[in-house]
Amino acid sequence: MDWKQSAEQAESKLISDLKALISIESVLDESAATGEAPFGPGPKQALDWLLDRGREAGMTVKEVGGAAGHIEIGEGEGLLGILCHVDVVPAGDGWETPPFEGHERNGKVYGRGAIDDKGPTIAAFHAMKMVKESGIPLNERVRLIVGADEESGFRCMKRYFETEEMPEIGFAPDADFPIIHAEKGIADLVFSQLPGEDAGPLRSFPFRGQDEHGPGHGEGRGVAF
Ligand SMILES: [Zn+2]
Known part of the structure; x- marks a missing residue:
């Protein structure tokens, strides 16, 4: 089996599939949410589109509450999960080409979600x-x-995991994979600092159990800004 050759043969279909998925404006819209589409019509349409590609390819497909779904191959007890997502954040400004079309320039596909996580x-x-x-x-x-x-x-x-099986192993190819290969949730953090004589810029903070002497001392070990 020559995988490289097989990948090259799949390339144009992969790119056209990516453009088709980018063309679905899968941004959360709770004002239009329904029981069948709990995050609004866009995310549901993108989910359905991908699950249809799985059916077309003869894979085992399941939709779960309009919120998620899976596409599966293979037989046996063990289960490897590949965790992906088809929703995107709003387009924002500054696009050179329309964000929900998928345009090729310099060997790259540009569009909202091209990297995170439709690609x-x-x-x-x-x-x-x-x-x-x-x-x-x-x-x-x-x-x-x-x-x-x-x-x-x-x-x-x-x-999804309220009703579906938890894989024994898995990875999440999200955005800059393989740098990003695992996700355990989402955190919205607000950093603030009280004014005072020693108040400098917030530069770093140590992880618990490491250096706890404050900004500057944990540099290189915690998260630096
Ligand atoms: Zn992502």
Whole structure:
């Protein structure tokens, strides 16, 4: 099996799939939420679109409460989870080409979600497709778990794991994979500092159990700004 050749053959389909997924404006819209589309029509449409690609490829597909779903290949007890998401944050300003179209420039595809997380999601899906089409039998299962609310609080994963099996192992190819390979939730943090004589810029803070002497002393070990 020549995987590189197989990937090259899949390239144009991968790019057209990515553009199609980018073209779905999958931004959270709670004002338009329904029981079937708890995060609004955009995220639901993107989820449905991807699950349809899974059905088309002959994979096992399940939609979970309009919030999430999965696409699976293989047989067996073991389960590997690949965690992805199809929702995106609002487009914002400053785009050179429309954010919800997917334009190619200099060998790159530009659009909201091209990196986070529609690109990695489509890449993972096509990798699974290549394995399936190779005919190599799998004695474990590989499951692409797709969320529709990663950007706004992970309610998709909360809902998914209320009823679905937890994989024994997994990874999350989100945005700059493989640097980003795992996610355990989302945190909105506000850093503040009381005015005072020693008040300097907030530069770093140590992780618990390491250096606890305050800004400056934990540099290189905590998070630096
Ligand atoms: Zn992401």
